[in-house]
Amino acid sequence: MDLRRSILLALARRYIAGEDVSGLVSLAKRLNSQGFRITANYLGEDVATDEQVRRNVDEYILLMEAFEKGKLASSISIKPTQVGLSLSREIASKNVNRILEQAADLDQFVWIDMESSPYTDDILRIYLSHKQSYSNIGITLQAYLKRSQGDLKRMLENESKIRVVKGAYNETPDIMLKGKSEIRNNLAEMLKALFKQNNFFSIGTHDNKLIELATALSHEFSNDNFEFQFLKGIREEKASELLDRRFKVSIYTPYGRSWMPYSIRRMRERDSATYFVLRSILRL
Ligand SMILES: Cc1cc2nc3c(=O)[nH]c(=O)nc-3n(C[C@H](O)[C@H](O)[C@H](O)COP(=O)(O)OP(=O)(O)OC[C@H]3O[C@@H](n4cnc5c(N)ncnc54)[C@H](O)[C@@H]3O)c2cc1C
Known part of the structure; x- marks a missing residue:
């Protein structure tokens, strides 16, 4: 190099955790020993060749095998365009199925990341179709989209495991909420709905106001069936503080070349x- x-x-x-599975496993062991869980993402999205898609799927399977072997408190987080959605929904769906099958055998949980808005419907369809057969799958919803309250309602009716985030892509004003506070308020409303139900969920934000709202809601509804998720390297002191306050915290950790x-x-x-x-x- x-x-x-x-x-x-x-x-x-x-x-990031480094370029390969071994770096990730070492980090996962360290995080686990501190009380954190890990959710790992293999870097690279919008993959446009069959060969690369196959390699990504193989990588996730290798990763889950390593997690299982190390008896780690872990999950994986995949972007549908890494496993073929840029090629077609059918290819992505087949690959998600292959990953889920292995994940079920290896006792691993699979989060589906949400990508830019042209993919939202396809990703939700893929998620819902596999959710029928597998319980070890969760879906991400983005609070910056105007449609998300409706999606949240539909996903909750289907007893989904949901991760809520603000959203990270450049979207146009017709589909996106206007300002920071509107997005935060929308995520706050989504949190209220999540705390009122019983399925496991995850909160992917570093926003102090939302984190503290969540801790208050957790007490109000006596609901601790959720975890906070932080991106590796961001607000680590807050993540540790939440652990000290006995909340579950998972560190979303990307790796790869x-x-x-x-x-x-x-x-x-x-x-x-x-x-x-x-x-x-x-x-x-
Ligand atoms: C676990 C997880 C999974 C995610 N999955 C998705 C997904 O599937 N799809 C998607 O669109 N987006 C995803 N995101 C990204 C998310 O949508 C936001 O873009 C990102 O989390 C920033 O929003 P925020 O809620 O932290 O609020 P912000 O308002 O951006 O940040 C809140 C505070 O966090 C701190 N902070 C934020 N970023 C940094 C930084 N780089 N360095 C230091 N401090 C920082 C600052 O103190 C800031 O004031 C995910 C995020 C997380 C944590």
């Missing part, structure tokens, strides 16, 4: 000092 790539990888390690775009995005968002160093290195 050239020197520049090694330096970049060292900086990126705050946000395509770590560069993901890590740069995370640094650009807030970590301006590291981003500055990174830009200087990239310009060398």
Whole structure:
């Protein structure tokens, strides 16, 4: 590996577990020993060739085998376009099925990440069709979409396990809520609905107001059948505080050779000092 790539990888390690399963398993062991669970994502989305799709599916199966072998408190989190949705819904669905079959044998849980809005309907359809046969699957809903309250209602009617997040893609104003506070309020409403029901759910946010709302709702409804999920490297002190307060916390941890775009995005968002160093290195 050239020197520049090694330096970049060292900086990126705050946000990712490394390039392969072995790095991820070491990190998972460390996180588990501290009381955190891990949910792992193999980096790379919008995959456009059969060969790459097959490799991604194989990678997730390898990963789940390693998790099972290490008896780790873990789950995986997959993006449907990694397993074929950019090619067709049928291909993605077949691959999700293959992953779920293995996950059931290996006692692993599979979160489905939500991608940009052209994929939302297909992802929900794939999720619902497999949910009939498998209980070890959960779906992500994005609070920034106007449609999400309706989706939440439909998914809850189907007794789904749901992860709520604000949403991360560039969407147009016709389908997206306007401002930060509107999105936060929408997520707050979604949380209220989730705390009133009994299925397991997950809260993927670093937003202090929402986290504290969730802790209050948990007490109000005596419902602890949920976990907080944090992205690796972000607000680690808050994640530890929640553990100390006896909440379940899982660390969403990406890994894989395509770590560069993901890590740069995370640094650009807030970590301006590291981003500055990174830009200087990239310009060398
Ligand atoms: C477990 C998990 C799974 C996700 N899955 C999906 C998905 O499937 N689909 C999807 O569209 N999106 C997903 N996301 C991303 C999500 O939609 C948001 O883009 C992201 O979480 C930022 O929103 P926030 O709720 O943390 O609020 P923000 O308002 O962005 O951040 C709240 C606070 O968190 C801190 N913070 C946020 N980012 C950073 C950073 N990089 N460095 C340091 N501090 C930071 C800051 O203190 C900030 O004020 C996921 C997020 C998580 C945590």
